[in-house]
Amino acid sequence: MSPPRALGRLQFHAGFTLDDAVGVVGYYARMGVSHLYASPILRARAGSTHGYDVVDCHEVNPEIGGEDALRRLVAALRAHGMGLIIDIVPNHMGVGSENAWWMDVLRHGRESRYAGYFDIDWLAPDPLVKGRVLLPVLGAGYDSVLREGHLRLGKRRGEWVLRLYDDYLPLSPASVATLADDAERSHDPKTDRGRARLHALIEKQHYRLAFWKLASDMVNYRRFFDINELAGLRIERTAVFEDTHRTIFRLYAEGLIDGVRCDHVDGLADPRRYCRQLRHRLERLRMQRPEGAARDAAYLVVEKILAEDESLRLDWRTDGTTGYEFMDQVSAVLHDERGEAPLTELWRRLTGDGADFATQAVKARRQILVDSFEAELARTARALFAAARADVATRDVSLAAIRRVLIELLVHFPVYRTYAGGAGRDAFDESVFARAVEGALRTLRGEDADLLYLVSRWLGGEAPRALPPGSVRRARERAMAVFQQATSPVAAKAVEDTAGYRYGRLLSRNEVGVDAARMAIPMAAFHDRCAERLATFPHTLLATATHDHKRGEDLRARLAVLSEVAERWVITVERWRVRHADLRQRAEGRMAPSAADEVMLYQMLVGAWPIGLAPDDEDGIERFATRIAAWQRKALREAKRWTRWTSPNEPYEDACEDFLRAVLSGDAAAEFHAFAEYIATPGAANGLAQSVLRLTTPGVPDLYQGTEYWDFSLVDPDNRRPVDFLARSASLERDVSPVDLLCTWRDGALKQAVLQRLLCARKTHPELFARGTYRPLEATGPAADKILAFVREHRGQKLVVAVGRHLAPWLGGMSAPAIPAEHWEGTSLALPPGKWTSLLDIGKRDGGELPAAGLFGDLTVAAWLSAR
Template sequence: MNEPAPGPPRALARLQLHAGFTLDDAAAQVDYYAELGVSHLYASPLFTARPGSNHGYDVIDYHQVNPELGGEPALQRLMQRLRAHGMGLVLDIVPNHMFAGPGNAWWMDVLRHGRASHYASYFDIDWRSPDPLVRGHVLLPILGKPYAQALRDCDVHLDRESDEYILRVHDNPLPLAPPTIEALRGAGEAARVLSAHDGTREAGFGRLHALLEQQHYRLALWKLANDMIDYRRFFDINELVGLRMDRTRVFEDSHALVFRLYAEGLIDGLRVDHVDGLADPHRYCRQLRHRLRRLQRQRPAGAPRGPAYLVVEKILAEGERLRPDWRMDGTTGYEFMDQVGALLHDGAGEPMLTELWQAISGERADFATVARAARRQILVDSFEAELDRTARALFDAARADVSTRDVSLPAIRRVLVELLVHFPVYRTYAGGLGRDAADEAVFQQAYARARHQVRIEDRELLAEVSAWLGGQAPRGLPPGRVRQARERAMRIFQQATSPMAAKAVEDTACYRYGRLLSRNEVGADPGHLALDIPTFHALCAERARDYPNNLLATATHDHKRGEDARARLAVLSHAAVVPHWASTVERWRERNDGLRTAVDGARAPSAADEYMLYQTLVGAWPLTLAADDREGLDAFRERIAQWQRKALREAKRRSRWSRPNEPYEDACDAFLAALLAPVHGFAIELHAFVQRIAAAGAANSLLQTALRLTTPGVPDTYQGTDAWDFSLVDPDNRSPVDFDARRAALATGAPWDALLGRWRDGALKQRVLHALLQLRSRHRAVFAQGDYRQLAVEEPEGAGAGRLLAFQRTLDGQAVVVLALRHTGGVLLDAREPRWDAAATTALLAADVRVRGVAPGRYRNLLGGGEGSVDDALQPAQWLSPLPVAVLEPLTS
C-alpha cells in the first residue's frame, strides 16, 4: 500500500455518487484516475440522504454512510483501492440543512414533541410567528389543496402503521403527539377510531380537524410557504430545513461521523457546502479546523498526518476575498471559473454583442439593473416569509431600546427591502464586535444606493438599521434585551442575504439577460464580459500568495453550461467572429419566424427566449453529431427541451415553477421541435455554423484546461470533463460517464498528430489533461510552493497586442513555462482542426514578439513535443505548435 504524499491534494476528480453510481462503482474507476494523474477523489455527500437522491444534499441521517451507496463497508473498500495507489479522498459535507420529511428522525421527533423535543434546538425554527394559528408550531406547507378540501378529499387522513396511529398526507407519514396517540388507543377498536376520523363525512371532518389542532405542526397549502413558512429553508426549497450549526451540540452531533472517518483515515479533507447559510461561518470554520487538527494523531499508518484539506463553497463578488482568519485552504473555485472564462472573451466584441442583444430583445437594461429588478421581485415572490422574519427581528431590536420605540414595522420593512435590493455581495460576517473594514465597505455601498431609493423621511431610519446590523458593536452595549435583540437581528439578516442573492442573480437574472450566455454562470457577473491579461496575472499572483491551495474549477455539479460549451460560446465575442454571428442570427430569426405561434396575444417564444435558445443550441451541439442523425437529433432535442423549460421557469417572465404557463412552454417546445425536424433543414445550418467556430472553441477549451492545471491552486476535474463537456444545467451535467471509452482513449497513447486528426472524440483534451497532471506529479513542489511570475511580452501596439499570455512557475531555479494564445477565433474560423503552427502565430501576433524573463535552460513542449534552449528570451512561434498553448518543462542534463 502506497502512502499518500503529505500536504494538500495535487489534483482532484469530482464524482457524483447515487444509487446508480455507488462507492463500489467509484472504486472501480480508481486505477483510471490514478493513471490519469489525480491524487484525490472528491466525493459528493455520503451521509444517508432522502431515498433515491441523485445528489446527496438532502441528508436524513448524519450518523451513517448512505446504504444506497454501499454503506461504510463500501467506503472502506474504496479507501483501500485509493491507498493502494497512494491516493486520498475529499468529502463534500452539508452542515447547513437537512431534508424535512420522512426518514429524518430528528425532524420527525420535532413534529412529534414540538418545542419539548430534544432536537427542537437543532433546527432554525421561529416559534414566535405573528400568526396566532401558527405560533409555537411548525408550519408544514405540504398540501396540494386548501386545508379543508384536503381533509374532505382524504388527502389527509388518520392511519395505522406498525400498530401505531399516524397521520398520512399524500401517502407520506407524519407522527402524532404522544397525548393524541394515548387518546386514540383508549378510544376503542382501531377500525372504529379510523372511521370516526373520516374526513369525507361531516362528523369525521370535525374530529380529524380537532385532532390536527392538537399537533405541534400546522398543515397548509404549499403556496403559502413563501408567505408564511416559519423555519429557515435552503433557498426557497421547503423540503430542506436549516440547522443551528452555531450550537455546539448540533455541531458535534452532525459531525460525529465525519470526525470518526477522518480519525480512521477514511477521508482526508472536506468541502463545506453553502458556508454562507451558517449563522457564524467564521466560528464554524475555525471550530472545524480545530477539531480535525486534534484528530490528526489518531490517524492510522498509511493515512497522511498533515492538516486536513478544507475548502468552502463561497461565491466571491468582484473585489471580495475569503477571510484569512477562517483558516480554510480556500474556496471551491467558482471565482477561478469566472476569471478564466472572462479571459477567453474578447472585450473588443462587447459593444457589438450588447447592440445585438438589445436590438433583438428590445431590452436596454444592463445586467446590474436586471439583477436589481430580480432581487425586488424575488423578495415578494419567493422570500416574503424570510423578509418578514428579518423585518420583525429588526423591529424587536427597535422596540428593545426606548430611544427607538416609535419606529414602525412597515418603515423598517421599506428600508430593509432597499438594503437587500442593493446589497453588492452574498453576505457580511459581522459579529459581537460589529463589522470589520471589508464588511463596512460593503454596507456603505449598499447604504449609499439604498439612500437614493428610500423615502426622504425613511433615511434616518436607514442609518439606524445600518447601525443595528453591525455598524455599532453589540458587545459595546450592556448585557440585556437590547444587545440580544441586535445580535439576533444581525444573525437573521446575514443568513437571509445569501439565498436571496443566489435566487435573484443565479436563478433569475442569469436566465433573463442573454447578451452572451457563456458569462451567465455561477460565481460570474454577466455584466463583465472580458478580463484583460494583466488583471488575470495579478489575480493569479494574489492567489499564489494568499491561497495557494485554493480549488480551481471550470465545471461543477452546479454549472449552467459545461466548460467546453462556455468556451465555444466565448468565440462569439471575438471581434472577428461577432459580425458572422450577428448575420447568422438575423438569418435564422427570419427563416424561423413562421414557426413561432401566438400565445395570450404574444409570440412564442419571445425574441429574447429565441435568441437564448440559439446560443444554447450552438454551445451544446455535440462535436460528433451529424445533422442527418435522426436518433442523435432526437436525444439532443430532449436535452435542450429540458433546459428550455427550466430556463423559462427560472426567468419568471412568462412562466415560473410556482405557476407554470404550460401553453407558453408547450409553444416553445413546439418551436424547438420544428427547428430540429429534418424537413425544416435548420439542423443543417446549425451544424454548419458550429463547424465554423468549433476549432476555435476547442482551442479555448485547451487553454482553459492548461490554465486550470498550471496556475496556483489545486485543479479539480469534474466527472466526465476529461473529454469534451457540452452539458447543460442539472440534471444534464450529472449524466452517466462512459469510463470504458475514457480508459480506451488513455491506453492508446496515440501521437499528437493522430489526436488532432480525430480531435472531435475528446481524446485530445484528455491527453492535454493527462500530460499536465503527470507534470504536476513530477514537479509537485514547483506547483505546490513555487512562485507565479508573469513573463514580459514585448510586442508592438496593434492587432496582436493583449493576445499572448506568458508566465512561469518557479522554485529553487526550476521553472515551468506556459505560453497561451487567446482570441484565436479570427484565425481558426472555419478551421477543420484546432491545429496551430508558426504561420498561425504570426497571423495573430506581430512577427517580432518576444517573451523575456524566462529561466535559461533547455525545455520540451509537453503539448505536442519539440525541444529547444532558452536564454532569457524566446520566440512564441517557435513553441506554439501544434496547439495555440504550450507548456514547457525543463530538461535535466
Template sequence: MSDLRATQRLQLHRGFTLDHARELVDYFETLGVSHLYLSPLLAATPGSMHGYDGVDPRRVDPELGGEAALVRLAEAARKRGLGIIADIVPNHLAVGGRDNPWWQDLLRHGRQSRYAGYFDVDWEVDDPLLHGKLLAPFLGASRLEALAAGELVLAFDAGEFHFDYFEHRFPVDPLHFDAILAHGDGDPLRALAAFDGTDESGRERLEALLDRQHYRLTHWRSAVDEINWRRFFDVTSLGGLRVEREEVFEAVHAKIFELIERGLIDGLRVDHIDGLRDPKGYCLRLRQRLERLRPGERLPIYVEKILGHGERLHLDWDVDGTTGYEFMNEISALQHLPEGEGVMTTLWRAFSHRPGFEQELVDARRLILDSHLASEFERAARSLLELARSEPGQRETPLGRIRRTLRELIVGFAVYRTYADIDGRPLEDQVHFEHARAFAAERLDPPERALLETFERWLGGEAPGGFAEPKRGLRLAAIARFQQLTSPVAAKALEDTAGYRFAAALARNDVGFEPDVFSLDVDAFHAAQLRRAQRFPRSMLTTATHDHKRGEDLRARLAVLSERAEEYAECVSRWVEQSGSIRDDPNVPNRGDELVLYQIIVGAWPPALGNEDESGMREFTERICSWHCKALREAKLASHWLFPDEAYEAGCRQFINALLLEARGASVRAEIEALVAELAPVGALNSLAQTLVKYVAPGVPDLYQGTEFWDFSLVDPDNRRPIDFERRRQALKRVQPLDHYLDHWFGGELKQQLINAALGLRRESPRLFIEGEYVPLVVGGAQSERLLAFARIDAARAVVVVVPLHVQALIGERRIDRPLVPARCWEDSWILLPQGFEGWCDALSGTTFEASARHQEEGRLAVSSLLATSPVALLVGDAVEAG
C-alpha cells in the same frame, strides 16, 4: 497518501455508488489526481441523485453502499496513494417526507422535542393559528380538499398514529393517542374508521385532531408568506440547521468526525457556507476539531463561497480556500474579446426589449424579496423591530419604515453577505455594506435614510459584545436574520433569475460569474492569480461543477462569438426572420426566448453531431427542450416554477422540435450546423487553453466527473448524466502521437492527454505548483496581445504555459478543421523564457527547444516555433547547474 495535487469530483447516487468509484481508482490514479472529491456521503432522501438532501447525518447512505463500501473505497484509494475529500452539508437537512428522524420527532413533540433547538424555528409568531407551532406547507391542495379527497389520511403502525400524505408522514402527538383509541374501544385499527376524511363527521374529527398537533399543515404555496423556519434558499423541503449551537454541531458532524479519525476521509468541502449563522466561528471550530482528530496533519477545508466583485475570502477563517468559482469566472472573462460586448448587448436588447443586466438584477432582488423569500424578509424586519423597541430613541419607529429601509438595503448588496459577529463587522466587509447603504440612500426618503445610519450600527457597525443582555442578544439575532437573508436573495436573484433574464452572452452567466463584467485583460488575470498564490495557494480551481449552468467547453465555444459578434448578429437576425415558417404561434417563443435558444444550440451542439444522425438529433433536441423549460421558469417571465404557463412551454417545445427535427426547420438548422462547424475547432482551442491554465495556475485543480473529455453539458440534471468512464480508461491506455489526437479531436482524447501531461508534472514536482512562484512572462511581436504566458518556478525547475487568446482574427477568413493555429499566423511573436533554466521540452508534444530555436538575445522563443505543432505549450526546464 500523497500531497494534495488535484481532485477528481464524483457525483454519487444509487446508480454510481462508492463501489463503482472503487472500480475506477486505478484510472484516476493513472490520470494523475491525488484525491477523490466525493459528493455528500451521509444518508439522503431515498433516490437522491446528489446527496444534498440529507435525512440522517449519523450514517453513510445505504444507497451508496453504506459504510462498508466507503471502507472498501478508502482501502483501494490508499493502495494507489489517493486520499478522499468529502462534501458535507452543515446548513440543512431534508424535511417533509418520512425519512428524517429528527424532523419527525420535532413534528411529534413540537417545542418539547429534543431536536427543537436543532432547527431554526420561530415559535413566537403573532398569528394565533401558528403561535407555538411549526408551519408544514407540504400539501398540494388546501387541507380540507386533501382530507375530502382521501389523500390525507390517519394511519397506524409501529405503535403510533400518524397522518400519511403521499410520500409524507406527519406524526400524531402521543398525548392524543387515547382520544383516538376511544373511538375504537382501544383497538387502533377500529378507531381509524371514525377518522375517514371522505365522510363529513370523520373529516371534522380529522380537522380537530390536526388542530391539536404541533404543526399546521397547509398548501405548499403558503410557505412564501407564512413559513416560520429557515430553509435553504426558498426550498421548503430543506430545513435550516442551527449548527452554531454546540450540541447541533456535534450531532451533525459525529459520523464525519469518526470517519476522519479512522483515516477514511482526508479533507472536507463545506457546502453553502454563507447559509450559516457564523461562518468564521464554524470554520475555526471545524479546523480545531480536525487538528485534534489527526494531529500533525493539515487536512484541507474548502468552502463553497461565491465571491462578489472585489470581495476576498477572509484569511482568519483558517480554511484552504474556496471551491473555485472565481477562477472559473476569471478564465471565462479572459477568453471574451471586449470589442464584442457592444454588438452582442445591442442584439439582445433589440430583440428581447429587456433592460441591462444591472437593472435586471435589481428587479430580480425586489421580486425575490416580495415573493419567494417574503416570509424570511418579514422575520428579519420583525427582528429589527424588536431591537428598535429596546432602544429609547427608536421605540416609535414603525414597522413599515423598517421594511422599506431594509428592502432597499438588501437590494443594494453587491455581495452575498457580510460576516458581522459578536465582535462586529470585519473591516474588509465595510466597503460592501457601505455600497449597499449608498444604493439605498439614493432611493429612500429622509426618514428612511436616517434609519439607514441606525441599521449600520445595529447590523455590525457596533460590536454586539460591547452591550449587556438583552440588547446583545437582540443585536446578534438581528444580524443573523439579516445576513442569512442577503445570501439567498443574492443567489436567487443572480443565479436563478437575472442570469436567465439577461442573455447577451450566455457564457458570462454562470454560478459565481459577473455577467456585467464581459471580459478581463491579461494583466488583470495575472493579478488575480498572484493574489491567489499569496493568499490561498491551495485554493481549489474549477471550470465545471455539479451546479454549473453550462459546461466548460460549451462556454469556451460561446466565447468565440465575442470575436465574431457582427457576423453572429447577422446570422441571428436572418434566423429570426426565417423562423416564421417554423412557428405554430407567431408569439411563441417570444424574441428574447428565441435568441436564448439559438445561442444555447450553437454552444451545446456536440462536435460529432450531424443533421443526418436522427437518433443523435432526437437526443440533443430533448436535452435542449428540457433546458429551455427550466430556463423559462427560472427567468420567471413567460413561465414560473410556482405557476407554470404550460401552454407557452408547450409552444416553445413545438418550436424547438420543428427547428431541430422537422423539414420546415431544415434551412435554419443547416445554417446553425455550418456555423457550429466553423466555431467548434476555435472553441476547442479555447477549451484546451482553459484546461492547461487551470492545471498549472496557483491552486489545486478540480476535475469534474467526465470532463477530461469534452463537456457540452447544460444545467442540472443535464450536467449529472452518466459518464462512460470505461471509454476514458481505454483512451488513456492508447498513447498516440499528438497529430493523431489533433486529427481526431472530436472525441475529446486530446483534452484528456493534456490533463494527463499537466498532472504528470504535478506528480513529479508537487511543491513547485503549490509553493513555487507565479511569474507572468513578457511577450512581444505582432500578435503578442493574443497570448497568455506565465511560469511556475522554484529553485530546481520551471514550468511555462503559453496559450492563445482571441485567435479568430488570426485565422481570419480561413477555416481550420483542427484546434491549431497555423504557425505563420503568429508572425514575429515571441515569449521571454525564465532565465537560469535549460533543456526546455514541451510535455504535450515532446518537442525540445534548444538555443538554436530561440532568438539569442534575452532568451526569446518564437511562438511560431513553439505552437507550430501543438495547440498550447507546456514547457519544462531544469535549473542550470552552478559552475
C-alpha cells in the same frame, strides 16, 4: 499527500455507488489525480441523485453502498497512494418521514430534544402557527385535502399516525392517549362527524398543515433557499455541531477521509466561527489517524461566491474556496472585450430592453423577495423590529417602516453576505453597506432615510460588544445574524437563477459566481489574480465545471468565441430571426418565444451542438432537441417572466418547444450546424486553454467527472449524466501524444491527453506546482496579444506555460485546433536560460528567444519544464 495535488469529483447516487467508484480508481490514478472528491456520502432521502438532502448524519448512505463500500473504496485509493475528500452539508437537512430528528420535532414540538437543532421560529406572530411548525406539504387547500380523504388516521408499527397521501406524519403522545381501537373508523374523513373529529385531532398537533404554495408567505423554519424540503440547522450550537459532524469526525480519525468541502457556508449564522471550530476539531483528531493515512492538516475548502473585489477571509483557517472565482477569471480572460458593444447593441435592439445586468439583478431581487422569500423577509423585519423595541430611544419605530428599509437594503445588496460579529463590520463589509445604503437611498422614500442609516448601524455599523450586556445587545446580535443569513439566498436566487436566465447578451458569462455585466478582463488582471491567489490561498480549488454549473466548460469556451466574431453573429441572428418568424406562435396573449428567449436559444443551439452531429441525423437531432428542450423549459421557469415553477404557463412553454423543434428540422438545422462548426475549433482551443490554466496556475485543480473529454453539458440534471469511463480508460491506455491526436480532436482524447500529462507533471514535481512563484511573461511581435504566458519557479526548477487566446480569426472554420506557423510570424517568447522539455511532447529547446511557432508546435497551448 496533503494538500491534494488534484481532485477528481464524482457524483454518488444509487446509479453510481461507492463500489462503482472502486472500478475507476485505477483510471484516476493513471490520470494523475491525487484525491477523489465525493458528493455528500451521508444518508440522503431515498432516490436522491445529489446527496445534499441528508436525513441521517450518523450513517453512510446505504443507497451508495454504506460504510462497507466506503472502506472498500478507501482501500483501493490507498493502494494507489490516493486520498478522499468529501462534501459535507452543515447548513441544512432533508426533512420528512425519513429524518428521525425532524419527526421527533413534529411529534413533541418544542419539548423535542431536537427542537433546537432546526432553525425554527417558534414565536411566529400568526396564532395558528405560533408554537408550531408550518408544514407546506399539501397539494391543495387544507379543507379540500381533508374532504378528499388524503388525510386520514392510521397505524404504523403499532402507533397512531396521520396518513398523508402515501406518507405519514407523527401524532403527539397527548393527542392519541385517549384514542380507542376504533378511532380510525370514528375519524373517517368521508363523514361529517369523522372529518370534524379528524380535524380536531390535527389541530392538537405541533405542526400546522398548509398548501405548498403558501410556504413563501408563511413558513417559519429557515430553508435552503426556497426549497421546503430542506430545513436549516442551528449549527452554531455546539451540541448540534458535534452531533451532525460525529460521523465525519470518526471517518477522519479512522483515516477514511482526508478533508472536507463545506457546502453553502454563507447559510450559517457565523461562518468564521464554524470554519475555525471545524479546523480545530480536525486538528485535534489528526494524530489519532492510523498508519498509512496522511498526518498532514486536513484539507478544508468552502463553497463561497466572491464578488469581484471580495476576498475570502484569512482568519477562517480554510484552504480556500471551491473555485467559482477562478471559473470567472479564466472565462473572462478568454473573451474579447471588442465584442461587448455589438453584442450589447444586438441584445437591446432585438429585445427592446435597455437594462444592463446590474439593473436586471436589482429587478430580480425585488421580485424574488415577494415571490419566494416573503416569510424570510418578515422574519428579518421582526428581528430588526425587536432590536428597535429593545431600546427606548427607538421604541416608536414601526414594523412597516423597518420592512420598507429592509427591502431596499436587500434589493441593492452588492454581495452575497457580510460577516459582522461582536466587533461589528470590518472595512470590506463597511464598504458593502455603504454601497447598499447608497442604492437604497435612490429608491427609498425620503422620510425613511434616517431609519435606513439607523438600521445599517444596528447591522454591524456599531459593534454589539460595545453595548452593555442586556436586551439591546442581544436583540442587535440576533437581528444581525438573521439579516446576514437572509442576504445569501436572495442573492443566489435573484442573480444566478433569475437575472442569469433573463439577460442573454452572451450566455458564456452567465454562470455561477460570474458577474455577467463584465464580459472580459485583460491579461494583466488575470495575472494579478493568480499572484494574489498564490500569496493568500495557494491551495484553493480551481474549477471550470461543477455539479452546479449552468453550461459545460467547453460549451462556455465555444460561446466565448462569439465575442471574437460578434459582427458575424449579429448578422446571423438577425437573419435567423427573419427566417423563423413564421414559426413563432401566439400563446397566452404573447408571441412565443419572446425575442429574448429566441436569442438565448440560438446561442445554446450553436454552443451545445454535439461534435460530430450531422444535420441530417434524425435520431441524433431528436436526442439533441430533447436535451435542449429540457434546458429551455427550466430556463424559462427560472427567468420567471412568462412562466415559473410555482405556476407553469404550459401553453407558452409548449409553443417555445414547438419553435425549437421546428428550427431543428429541415434546412434550418444545417445552418445551426454550419455556425457551430465555424466556432468549434476556436472553441476547442479555448477549452484547452482554460484546462491548461486550471492545471498550472496557483491552486488545486478540480476535475469534474467526465470532463476529461469535451464537456458540452447543460444545466443539471444534464451535467450529471452517466460517464463512459470505459471509453476514457481505453483512450488513456493508448497513450498517444497530443500532437498526434489533433486530427481526431473531436473525440475528446486530445483534451484528455493534455490533462493527463500536466496532472502527471504535478505528481512528479509537486512543490513546483504547489509553491512555485508566479511571474507573467510577455510575448513580443504582431500576435503578442494572443499569447497569455507565465513562469512558475521553485528552487531553481521552472515551468513556462503559454496559451493562445482570441484565435477565431485564424481557426474559425478550420478542421482542427492547429495554428499554421505563418500566423505566428514575427512573434516570440523569451524562455529563461536552461534546457527545456515540452510536457506536451513537442520536443526540447534551449532557453532564449523562442519563436511562437516553436513554442506551441502544432498546438494552441504549451507547457515547458526546465532541468534543475
